[in-house]
Amino acid sequence: MTETNTPPPTDFIRDIIDEDNRTGRHDGRVATRFPPEPNGYIHIGHAKSVCLNFGIAVQYGGTCNLRMDDTDPEGESLEFVESIMSDIRWLGFDWEDRLFYASDYFEALYDFAWRLIEDGKAYVCNLTPDEMREYRGSFTEPGTESPGRSRSIEENLDLFSRMRAGEFADGAYTLRAKIDMASPNIVMRDPIMYRIKRAPHYRTGDEWVIYPMYDFAHGLSDALEGITHSICTLEFENNRPLYDWFVEQLIPGDRPQQIEFARLNVSYTVLSKRRLIELVTRGFVNGWDDPRMPTVAGMRRRGYTPAAIRNFAAAIGVAKNDNLVDAGLLESCVRDDLNETAHRAMAVLRPLKVVLDNYPEGRSEEFDCANHPQKPELGSRRVPFSRILYIEREDFEEIPPKKYKRLAPGKEVRLRNAYVIRFDRLVKDEKTGEILELHCTCDPETRNGPPADGRKVDGVIHWVSAEHAVPAEVRLYDRLFGIPDPAGEDYLDHLNPDSLQVLKGCFAERSLGEAAAGSRWQFERIGYFCADEKDSLPGKPVFNRIVPLRDTWSKIAARK
RNA sequence: UGGGGGAUCGUCUAGUGGUAGGACACAAGAUUCUGGAUCUUGCUACCGAGGUUCGAAUCCUUGUCCCCCAGCCA
Numbered sequence: 111m112t113e114t115n116t117p118p119p120t121d122f123i124r125d126i127i128d129e130d131n132r133t134g135r136h137d138g139r140v141a142t143r144f145p146p147e148p149n150g151y152i153h154i155g156h157a158k159s160v161c162l163n164f165g166i167a168v169q170y171g172g173t174c175n176l177r178m179d180d181t182d183p184e185g186e187s188l189e190f191v192e193s194i195m196s197d198i199r200w201l202g203f204d205w206e207d208r209l210f211y212a213s214d215y216f217e218a219l220y221d222f223a224w225r226l227i228e229d230g231k232a233y234v235c236n237l238t239p240d241e242m243r244e245y246r247g248s249f250t251e252p253g254t255e256s257p258g259r260s261r262s263i264e265e266n267l268d269l270f271s272r273m274r275a276g277e278f279a280d281g282a283y284t285l286r287a288k289i290d291m292a293s294p295n296i297v298m299r300d301p302i303m304y305r306i307k308r309a310p311h312y313r314t315g316d317e318w319v320i321y322p323m324y325d326f327a328h329g330l331s332d333a334l335e336g337i338t339h340s341i342c343t344l345e346f347e348n349n350r351p352l353y354d355w356f357v358e359q360l361i362p363g364d365r366p367q368q369i370e371f372a373r374l375n376v377s378y379t380v381l382s383k384r385r386l387i388e389l390v391t392r393g394f395v396n397g398w399d400d401p402r403m404p405t406v407a408g409m410r411r412r413g414y415t416p417a418a419i420r421n422f423a424a425a426i427g428v429a430k431n432d433n434l435v436d437a438g439l440l441e442s443c444v445r446d447d448l449n450e451t452a453h454r455a456m457a458v459l460r461p462l463k464v465v466l467d468n469y470p471e472g473r474s475e476e477f478d479c480a481n482h483p484q485k486p487e488l489g490s491r492r493v494p495f496s497r498i499l500y501i502e503r504e505d506f507e508e509i510p511p512k513k514y515k516r517l518a519p520g521k522e523v524r525l526r527n528a529y530v531i532r533f534d535r536l537v538k539d540e541k542t543g544e545i546l547e548l549h550c551t552c553d554p555e556t557r558n559g560p561p562a563d564g565r566k567v568d569g570v571i572h573w574v575s576a577e578h579a580v581p582a583e584v585r586l587y588d589r590l591f592g593i594p595d596p597a598g599e600d601y602l603d604h605l606n607p608d609s610l611q612v613l614k615g616c617f618a619e620r621s622l623g624e625a626a627a628g629s630r631w632q633f634e635r636i637g638y639f640c641a642d643e644k645d646s647l648p649g650k651p652v653f654n655r656i657v658p659l660r661d662t663w664s665k666i667a668a669r670k
Numbered sequence: 671u672g673g674g675g676g677a678u679c680g681u682c683u684a685g686u687g688g689u690a691g692g693a694c695a696c697a698a699g700a701u702u703c704u705g706g707a708u709c710u711u712g713c714u715a716c717c718g719a720g721g722u723u724c725g726a727a728u729c730c731u732u733g734u735c736c737c738c739c740a741g742c743c744a
Contacts, residue, residue, distance in 0.1 A: 121683090145744095146744095147744055149744085179744070181744080182743060182744075184743085185743090239741085239742060242741095242742075243741090248671085248740060249672045249673075250671050250672050251672085252672095253740090293673085294672050294673045295673055295674070296673080296740050297673095297674095299740085302742055304742090307742075323741095323742075323743085323744090324744050328744085344675070344737080345737090345739080345744090347738070348673075348738070348739050349739090350674090370675085372676085377681085425682075425683090425693060426682055426683080426693095427693095428683095429683070429684095430675070430676060431677070431682085431683085431737095432676070432736070432737055433683095434682090435682055436694065436695070438681085438694065438695065439681075439693080439694050441694095442693090442695085445706090456704095483702090483706095515705065516705090524703050525703090526703060528703090530703095559703090567703090568702095568703095569705090570702095570703050570704060570705090571704090572704075632706080634706080635704045636704090636706095637706095659704075659706050659707095660705090660706065660707090661705075661706090662705050662706085663705040664705090665705095666705080667705095
């Protein structure tokens, strides 16, 4: 976990826990849980919840369970279970031996339901889905009681056991809690506890044809695990009375309490499971781990660090306000972490050939370059230099704008870690006018310092030696959507067509040739890059742009 | 429309009757062999209207706006 000295976070949930501990509400215990449904990959919003639940457990010396909330077999799978586990571990959290599944409680839940029927608090209902909707009433009108409500306990028990035995067709019956069809809270209008659904479950197979609903299963699962603080998102606030109702009917003594906080929204992306699934299945991105995805797997492949995501979670806080967090804050956390840890290197994304006319042909030399200018302890590597180099195309302008500090006619510039060079002439393609190469003169006296005559050279550009450079593919990622809040049903219309730009003809300095898959670098003056986990090969590196460096110049240039 | 929540700098978030603070963003300067990093400085907020009080973001009244709920999803 993070080793920062920042004070422990405080928020309204921790306030509640402090107060509970003060009054001894749960005997001073703190037990949380993270309860994903394994029907998709977890994303940055889940990561916020993971940090909250596991973070609280660590902070209070309590426990946090991982529980797969797998009560609806449709869409659930082992693939998702495994991805969720690996993502949480990667984030830096540990559930130790406390991995649970709601599906492990199916038998216990069935018994709970049985008891409720025996107590006359649940009944088998034969309404069709359409009828059920009609009987439910509306916001302003109370519901109507189901005919099944007056069934005898014996008949309910018989019907329920036959539901389990598979005697009825899917949807023919439901088990409902007998609460209040006139409740102003629609959740309390005799909610469904069980439905018949012949779908194979990825864990229980065809053992069950009835499956418990979330509202029935969740609070009781919490109680079974001895959870004290059941933290969930705001849309479950209406469900809290029902959560409490089930638990109060069936659980004596100390009961878990549900606390709701606002789910995370991040600008220029979507975080609803439905939309994420659509992006993947309809091929708008290349899978759940596409580096543009806000999934943990996507961010990991992009090159984001666990620490950056944890710091982000701490920075956004926990509250009940609707929010749309600036994607720039996440990027800032990523830069902040990478600035400390990433080794520097040079790579040219859009090469422009430079010939140093006064540098002897066939000669080469090596420079010792710091891996981190502020951290000598991170060491250095040897970077070869020779007569023919590549520089970034945008680091030369024939007609430079005001304040331009790079190479231009009549100008000198420092080659990073190497010599000062002066522009002499250029060669253009006669037909297209495209600049083919630059010819420059290198000042051999400037290898280890500024020009002796006091000339000021304030521009510094990066370069690679053509002879020694490693060809590389670089994938530039940008925000997935073109508008800050793509929340509407037309969100696909706002996909950013330039969210991925693949650059094939890039050149990286020699040391980058063997970049380990997943390794992160700062390409000086450009940004942070990560050797792609899947596609990067020794000698044939593929880099993902994690996040660009802050670019003050582009802002200045854009103003004019 | 019934019920449940929420409104504080551009964004996120502190504050719980006593100087409205932090982070991101933004702006200016210093420094720099990364137009990066670092440092310094600045910037902007209590949804409206009444009231209580010596004093209100905080308490009261009232209004406005936003979000969630009518899946056999979670």
